[in-house]
Structure formats: C-alpha cells, structure tokens
Amino acid sequence: MTETIAIIPARSGSKSVKDKNLANLCGYPLIAYSIVAAKLSTVVERVVVSTDSDDYKQVSEYFGAEVPFLRPQKFAQDNSTDRGFLLHAMEWMKEMEGNVPEYWVHLRPTTPLREPVLIDNAVEKIRAERRATSLRSGHKSPENPLKWFTKDTHSFYQPILKDDGSERYNQPKEAFPQVYVPNGYVDVVLASQIMRSETTHGNQILSFDTPVSCEVDSPDELDYLRYQLQKDGSVLLTYLKENFPIYYKEQN
Incomplete structure (x- = not known):
C-alpha cells in the first residue's frame, strides 16, 4: 500500500509566462x-x-509521471486554491483505487531546482513528528518585513508592526524574530488533515529549512535559472541528459 506520493500541480493558462509549466x-x-x-x-x-x-x-507521462485523471476546470482557475486540486486527487484515489496515501509531497513546477535528498529529509521529518498537520519549506528572509510599511489613503506610511511610539521599525533587524519565506521547495500535506477538515495545512505546520530558491513567475526568473544551471549544474539536469534526448533543440 502506497504511503507517500508526490503530486505536481500543472494547470494550463498561465498569464505571467505562457505555458509556464512547459x-x-x-x-x-x-x-x-x-x-x-x-x-x-x-x-x-x-x-x-x-x-x-x-x-x-x-x-508529464513522457518524463515518467502518472496522470491518471484530468483536473476539472473548476479546480484550474486563476483563483483556484491548492486545497481544491489536492482534495480532488485524494477523493479520486479513494473512489477509483480504494486507497489514499497519507503523505502527499507537494512539488510546484515553478520551483524546479531541488536536491532529492531534501525531499527525503522533509518526509522523514514529518513522519517523526506526529503532532504535525503539515510541513512547509522556507528559507530565511534577507530582510525583515516587520520593519516594513503599508501606505494609507493619504499616502502616509503606516508600520506593519503596530508602533508604541518608540519607532520599533528603526531598530536593527537583530531585534526582530527571524522571518522565513515559504518557497515551494518541498511541502508535505496529510490526507487525514485535508479530507477530515476544511483546511490544507492545519494549525501545526512543521518547518523545513531549505536553501534560497528561485520561483518562476517571469521570463527574467527563467533566465536566472538558466544561468544558475550553467554555472552550478544540477543532479536533475544530469539525469535528464542521461535518460532523455534533448526535448527542446533551442532556448526560447
């Protein structure tokens, strides 16, 4: 019986980069x-x-993934949530296969460069912590948003952290708690949490630290990832070159 499954969401219709997932x-x-x-x-x-x-x-099937169903359009809109496609996949497996794996490793295609060993470490970490309702990856924020401002209707800055008159926003960053940026490197959700509640991650989100990772949301970020791969390489690119012919002959 399968206990751990990776699920990769890939809806069509991206507006920031056409057919971004491809x-x-x-x-x-x-x-x-x-x-x-x-x-x-x-x-x-x-x-x-x-x-x-x-x-x-x-x-997806060419590169070795299963695609046993197509996601309904109501779960593939610009405003669709992760919970929608996750719950759909879980309910499909329950109905069609009679088994729903407990650990779902959520890997977003827009964060492409990962070390497989960190996926292993993330799953092992949540398996060892029975209080966790999910696990989310993140990296340390280089700047602390508790020092930032919003802007009111009269164009005056308002501190995000409510101020008592001491101008806390002018304190050094070391005076604030470390903040982490969720980055989509590797998240793990639980079928028991999603199928028995109205939430995706629950109230006990286990942290998992990763290297700073680039998320693709524009052509510039794609260019940066190309530079990063050419400079540092990747076990993923090595595997692709060894096991598949070049899919695209030229860069876009």
Whole structure:
C-alpha cells in the first residue's frame, strides 16, 4: 500500500509566462525537473501530475509521471486554491483505487531546482513528528518585513508592526524574530488533515529549512535559472541528459 506520493500541480493558462509549466529550461520543460526530483527521491513511491491539459499530460507521462485523471476546470482557475486540486486527487484515489496515501509531497513546477535528498529529509521529518498537520519549506528572509510599511489613503506610511511610539521599525533587524519565506521547495500535506477538515495545512505546520530558491513567475526568473544551471549544474539536469534526448533543440 502506497504511503507517500508526490503530486505536481500543472494547470494550463498561465498569464505571467505562457505555458509556464512547459517553459524551456536548458533543453527540458520546467515540469520535468519536479518529476525527476520526485523520481530520484528514495521515499516517494508514486509521482502523479494533476493537470487540466492533455498536452501537459503527454509531456508529464513522457518524463515518467502518472496522470491518471484530468483536473476539472473548476479546480484550474486563476483563483483556484491548492486545497481544491489536492482534495480532488485524494477523493479520486479513494473512489477509483480504494486507497489514499497519507503523505502527499507537494512539488510546484515553478520551483524546479531541488536536491532529492531534501525531499527525503522533509518526509522523514514529518513522519517523526506526529503532532504535525503539515510541513512547509522556507528559507530565511534577507530582510525583515516587520520593519516594513503599508501606505494609507493619504499616502502616509503606516508600520506593519503596530508602533508604541518608540519607532520599533528603526531598530536593527537583530531585534526582530527571524522571518522565513515559504518557497515551494518541498511541502508535505496529510490526507487525514485535508479530507477530515476544511483546511490544507492545519494549525501545526512543521518547518523545513531549505536553501534560497528561485520561483518562476517571469521570463527574467527563467533566465536566472538558466544561468544558475550553467554555472552550478544540477543532479536533475544530469539525469535528464542521461535518460532523455534533448526535448527542446533551442532556448526560447
């Protein structure tokens, strides 16, 4: 019985970068990196892609993922939540397979460069902490948002952290608690949490520290990832080159 499954969301219709999940990253579609990261994990037993697109389905299967269903359009809108596609996948497996894995490793294609060993470490960490309702990855914020401001209707700054007159926002960053940026490197959600409540992550979110990671939301970030791969390489790109012919002949 499968206990740990990787799920990779890949809806079509991205507006920031057209067909972002298939964007060319050093000869391979963006989504291929997340599929390969899951396949190279030693704890992930199945790799499933949730998509609303036949084209994405074909590409995902080519790189070794399962696409046993197509995601309904109501879960593939700009304002659709993670909970929608996760619950749909869980309920599909319950109905069609009679088994719902407990640990769901949520890998977003837009954060493509991962170390598979960190996926393993994340799953092992949440398995060891029975109080956790989920696990989310993050990296240390280089700046502390508790020192930041919003702007009121008269164009005056208002401190995010309510001020008692001491101008706390002018204190050094060391005076504030460390803040972490959730980065989509590797999140783990529990079927028992999602299917028995109205929440996705619950109130006991286990932390998991990762290196700073770039999330693709613009062509500039794709260019940066290409530079990063050319400079530092990646076990994922090495695997792709060794196991698949070049998918794209030229960079976009």
